[in-house]
Structure formats: structure tokens, C-alpha cells
Amino acid sequence: MTATADAEAAANELMPLAEYLGSVLRRLRALPPLDLDLTQAHGNVLAGDVLAPHPYPAFDQAAIDGYAARWEDLASAGRIGSHPSFGKFEGGPRPVRLNVVGDLGAASWRPVRLTPGTCFSVAAGAPLPIGTDVVVPVHWTDQGMAAVEILHAPKRGSGVRRTGEELAAGQLLASAGTYVTPAMVATFAAAGIGHVIVRPSPRVVVVATGDELVDVGRPSQPGQVVDANSHALTAAAVEAGALAYRIGICDDDPEGLRGLLEDQTLRADLIITTGGTGTGPGDMLRRVLSRRDPGRGVVEFTDVALCPGATLGFGTVGGEEVPVVCLPGEPGAALIGFEVLARPVIQLLAGAEPVFRPSVKAHLLETVSSPGGLREFRPAHVAERRGGGHTVQPLAGGPYTLSGLAEANGLLVLGERVTSAAAGSTVDVLLLDRRR
Incomplete structure (x- = not known):
């Protein structure tokens, strides 16, 4: 033998x-799972699905600083005209004049209603007056205080965030087995969640x-x-x-x-x-x-x-x-x-899913040999190809695996039946630079 x-x-x-x-x-x-305050949950794995208890936004609100108005009051903005501040508009829009009946900030809470020919000055995040279907950006106006002249008419719904537009009540925010990220913490908080069950x-x-x-x-x-x-x-x-x-x-x-x-x-x-x-x-x-x-x-x-x-x-x-x-x-x-x-x-x-690192199929750049009967994990450098897919360059393995790992962002995997893998063949690679 x-x-x-x-x-x-x-x-x-x-x-x-x-x-x-x-x-x-x-x-x-x-x-076993724990009930943690939201500020302590980052980095842990969710033990169950998390659903939004409330909609987000919780109320109709301004998405930008500007003037909350009724779109039909702005429909005439777009005719040829002139303005003392903006000058003559050759083929440009004629401004529309609206009375400014109040100012609304993010802390405003009293409900108000728009009447024809009026608008409110609003800050981003402010609750919208009833009847609002557009917020005109400040830089599209003369920034008037008692009355404002609007140069352009935005599209209906522009500058407006409706209740539940981003997250509806009962919507799945995150599934069990996923890690809590900073962005996820923000999403939970915005939806009214103060505690989560995690591993x-x-x-x-x-x-x-x-x-x-x-x-x-x-x-x-x-x-x-x-x-x-x-x-x-x-x-x-x-x-x-x-x-x-x-x-x-x-x-x-x-x-x-x-x-x-x-x-x-x-x-x-x-x-x-x-x-x-x-x-x-x-x-x-x-x-x-x-x-x-x-x-x-x-x-x-x-x-x-x-x-x-x-x-x-x-x-x-x-x-x-x-x-x-x-x-x-x-x-x-x-x-x-x-x-x-x-x-x-x-x-x-930790309750994470999946438990293994992600892997990709990659185009092998160099012929390698491998011991028969063993599944070999060899340090490698994997890169994305411009036209799609990946390439993988083997690094030092065998007795030099440690130095190879110091440079690697992936592990080339050669199965038990592989004794040689030719350059140009497709191989499996575990991605070391992606935690989850």
C-alpha cells in the first residue's frame, strides 16, 4: 500500500x-431569555419576534421646515408673473399669497385646522393642522411671517408624513434570533418599546x-x-x-x-x-x-x-x-x-440564527492541493468582482496557517474528497469579515 x-x-x-x-x-x-431595558439590549439576540405596539409616526407631522397648506390653495402657483424680491419670471411661476395664521413646533399639541387661503409656519416634526396635504419648503417662499408668498407649488403630499407611514401598529420589527443593532434600538424606541426579551x-x-x-x-x-x-x-x-x-x-x-x-x-x-x-x-x-x-x-x-x-x-x-x-x-x-x-x-x-458564518461561491485564482479525506480550512483573501460574484486568493496554510489568518478575510473550504482544486474552479469560502 x-x-x-x-x-x-x-x-x-x-x-x-x-x-x-x-x-x-x-x-x-x-x-434562558432575559427582559432587558432597551438601552442594555444592544448586541444581544432577540428571544422572540418584536411587533410594533404603536404606529410610527404616531400622528401626521411635517417632514421639513416650511408652511403647512392646502394643495388646492397653491394650484394657481405656476402662472407667468413677477415678484419684487425674486424679480421677473420669464415663463416662471406667479407666486400665491397665503395668510400665516400661526406657528407650530415639534412640541405643539393643540389641534388646529386650516381654512381656505391660510397656512401655518411649521417646524420639522410638528403635528400638522387638520386639512394639510402639503408642506412648502421655506426656500420656495419669501419667508413671510404674517403672510407668505409661495413661488412653487409642490406635489400633493410633499413634506408630509402620515400616521403609520413608516411603521404600522402590529408590524413585525425584528424576528427572533437576530442581533439588536443601534438602528434597531432606535426603531423600537420610536415605536414605543422600552423593554425587549433577549438571550x-x-x-x-x-x-x-x-x-x-x-x-x-x-x-x-x-x-x-x-x-x-x-x-x-x-x-x-x-x-x-x-x-x-x-x-x-x-x-x-x-x-x-x-x-x-x-x-x-x-x-x-x-x-x-x-x-x-x-x-x-x-x-x-x-x-x-x-x-x-x-x-x-x-x-x-x-x-x-x-x-x-x-x-x-x-x-x-x-x-x-x-x-x-x-x-x-x-x-x-x-x-x-x-x-x-x-x-x-x-x-x-446566544440564540443567534444562523450559527455559522455566511459563505459564498468564489472563483479560485490559484491551484491548490489538499490532504485527501480531510476537510481543509485555508486562510484566503476574497474579493467581489466588478461584474458580480467573488474571487478568492489562497494564503499561507498548513504549518503557516497562523500567519495566513492574520491577512485573511475568508476561509477557503476544501472538502474531504478534494485533493486538488484547479485555478478557475468554483469553491466555497467562509466570510470572516462579516460577523453575522
Whole structure:
């Protein structure tokens, strides 16, 4: 049997990534909903549909500063004439004169009515007099105070916002599973909503394990590896919408690790570890967490058909059965593992829909090879084509995945049966620069 055949046979023993993700995500449920004040809801996911309790605008109002009038009183504006301020209009309109019977601001509340030949001076947002069907812009008039001369006749309805014109009572404002954005906060407030039911942002704790790890601020030396993972994964969890906390480095001490994780179950909705997922002599985390201790939870480690990285862990820890995701120790593999496993878990806990990043079909600019039997996620740069569609340029992968990810705005996805993808072929790309 050839080396290639041996590799393919070994890969066939791995669990397909889609099957693994399905088995993990089916075990999880979104966090219980909370009733939050509108000012605190931004960034959370709606737990239910939000309907407008009231129309917006709530009353007929002026859309601009000007003069509220009846359109039929302006119908004669448009004949040839002259005006002492504007001069002679060769073929231009003859102004219409209306009496200004009052001023209305946004705080006005008494109902008033227009009579023929009259108008009101109004500010944008002011309630309109009964009978108004047009607001003439100030710059189309001589800006008179007791009486005004109107040079142009706007179209009927111009400058007017009717009740419920933008949002009708009972209209769907946002669906369950969507993130609350600043514009959405404004829409809810305008419709009279002061509280919304949301899923809380998951609290995520990140722990790096290994005796060899040292904190950032100095280069690696033989026997020492700078802990890049806990910093990167904490940032990734925040980007995914979580409240993330970096615990830092935990040595390869079984009791210390178990105690640390159990302490964190009091504050965490999800724990992410990195390192120690293999079967080598230094992979203490796998030995400790895969041990079935009653009341302490258990983590199952699975060899997944994934490149880079192969072994992922998922289970629960502590009496509270807090979910835990275990990622590889190699930084590039840890970040890819976060994208394919930890990020969907965070999205699911947050109640977001969908849980996966958006993807596009893209035109491959360079031929690439891929290990058979593994689903490879390779850093890439994706761009929109002028005539429509996308192109994708592969970046450094394999042992250089970390440096490739620093430049990437997408992940090129090559399936288990792909060993080579030719330039010009169509491939799938996950979009990293779009959060939702």
C-alpha cells in the first residue's frame, strides 16, 4: 500500500466534520431569555419576534421646515408673473399669497385646522393642522411671517408624513434570533418599546494549558512557548458576541486543572481550553477531562476529519454541567477549531440564527492541493468582482496557517474528497469579515 493510500485509509477512520458538529450542537440549548431595558439590549439576540405596539409616526407631522397648506390653495402657483424680491419670471411661476395664521413646533399639541387661503409656519416634526396635504419648503417662499408668498407649488403630499407611514401598529420589527443593532434600538424606541426579551450574551472563559507556556512579552526559547492562544481565543469569543474572560495559563497539574475548571463553572456559560488534546505524554488535559467522575462531567475527545487540527473535545464539567470545548494547542489549528466548533456553540447559546458564518461561491485564482479525506480550512483573501460574484486568493496554510489568518478575510473550504482544486474552479469560502 502506498503512503497516499495509507493516509487516505487513516482519514477514513476519522469522523466527518459535519457529523461531529451535528452531534455537538444537538446537545446544546440557547440560554434562558432575559427582559432587558432597551438601552442594555444592544448586541444581544432577540428571544422572540418584536411587533410594533404603536404606529410610527404616531400622528401626521411635517417632514421639513416650511408652511403647512392646502394643495388646492397653491394650484394657481405656476402662472407667468413677477415678484419684487425674486424679480421677473420669464415663463416662471406667479407666486400665491397665503395668510400665516400661526406657528407650530415639534412640541405643539393643540389641534388646529386650516381654512381656505391660510397656512401655518411649521417646524420639522410638528403635528400638522387638520386639512394639510402639503408642506412648502421655506426656500420656495419669501419667508413671510404674517403672510407668505409661495413661488412653487409642490406635489400633493410633499413634506408630509402620515400616521403609520413608516411603521404600522402590529408590524413585525425584528424576528427572533437576530442581533439588536443601534438602528434597531432606535426603531423600537420610536415605536414605543422600552423593554425587549433577549438571550444574554454567553459568558466564556478561556484557559491555556501546558507546562511549556509562558506569558506574552518575550520570545519563545527551547522548552518555552509563548501563550498566544488564550489571547487570540478570548478576542475571537468577543468578536462572536460573547462576554469573554482570559484566565491565562494552567500548568499540567491534574488537580489544579480540575479545580480551576470547577471554580469557573460558577461564572461561565462556556469554557474553552487550548492544548493537551492529543495522546502524547504531555497531553494531561485529555487524560483528566475524559475520566468519568460522577458529578464532575466528562469530555469526549474525537478525531475529526479536519485540517488543520484533528482532535477536538466537547463535554461538560462541574456539577452545573457547563459546556466545555477543547481545542488544539497549535495556534493556527486552535483558531480554525474555534471557527468550526467554538464559534457555532457561542452563537447557539446566544440564540443567534444562523450559527455559522455566511459563505459564498468564489472563483479560485490559484491551484491548490489538499490532504485527501480531510476537510481543509485555508486562510484566503476574497474579493467581489466588478461584474458580480467573488474571487478568492489562497494564503499561507498548513504549518503557516497562523500567519495566513492574520491577512485573511475568508476561509477557503476544501472538502474531504478534494485533493486538488484547479485555478478557475468554483469553491466555497467562509466570510470572516462579516460577523453575522
